[in-house]
Amino acid sequence: MGERLKDRVAIVVGAGSSGPGWGNGKATAVTCAREGAKVFCVDRNVAAARETVDIIHKEGGIAEAHQADVVRDAEVAAMVAACLAKWQRIDVLDNNVGIGSTGGPVELPEQEWDNVFDVNVKSFYLTLKHVLPVMEKQGRGAIVNVSSIASIRSPKGIAYVAYNASKGAVNALTIAVASQYADKGIRCNAILPGLMHTPMIDFLAESYARDSKDHNSAYDRMIDIRNKVSPTGKMGTGWDTANAALFLASDDSAYVNGHLLVVDGGLTVRA
């Protein structure tokens, strides 16, 4: 156990993962607990949040599971109230929920555009709306928003315009909040993960492979392509995102504010 978040209360939103293994939020929740934080693990899939909490408890850490769909204002308000009732403060907010979607403006149904923006952007606005007043009263807080390199890069041949645009909005939201709250002891930064091997990716690879005659090789092909595209020859993991989140959540980054931290093994700088 470390002490970089000793006695701090951290809300991790999207603290479960969408399948077996380590998603970005699940790894972040466990990492925060290992550094001494009390972790409020929020997910709309409460079984997934409980799984994360069980891991933390088994390691001797402190955590609580809470169910909320963070696209709904009343559920976010209840989430914040429940965390305050339990631990009386909120030092860290890690906004990690996000969904993918493929298609350009012509192919993408309007409803899907709205859904991606609800989950990827509105949820962040709502958690900020309810957590910022608490942090302002405390005079301290660190916010970590999980964006994506999809906000600054769009590879040839793959259209996911709603995802690109929603993550771009997360970057702009991060910068605006960092600027507005800088003199109130509150920092707001974003992480831009690259190609990470999380359960969400296994789920996507599975769904692409489902229609293929040779299921296993279609799955392996997608994983193989993502590994090869990564400059290191391997995708990153939820732990790479978690370690960046720990840096931005802790006092190690006390003078880092409004920063968009790329965690991609060098993918975006490769010509």
Ligand SMILES: NC(=O)c1ccc[n+]([C@@H]2O[C@H](COP(=O)([O-])OP(=O)(O)OC[C@H]3O[C@@H](n4cnc5c(N)ncnc54)[C@H](O)[C@@H]3O)[C@@H](O)[C@H]2O)c1
């Ligand atoms: N995996 C990657 O390669 C990658 C790359 C860049 C950015 N990201 C971003 O990282 C974040 C997490 O990705 P992951 O791969 O760990 O995903 P994941 O699906 O494994 O985890 C996300 C969790 O959020 C929860 N969630 C989704 N919508 C919710 C809602 N409305 N309310 C409450 N909980 C909700 C899900 O139930 C799930 O447990 C996302 O924002 C994603 O866009 C991922």
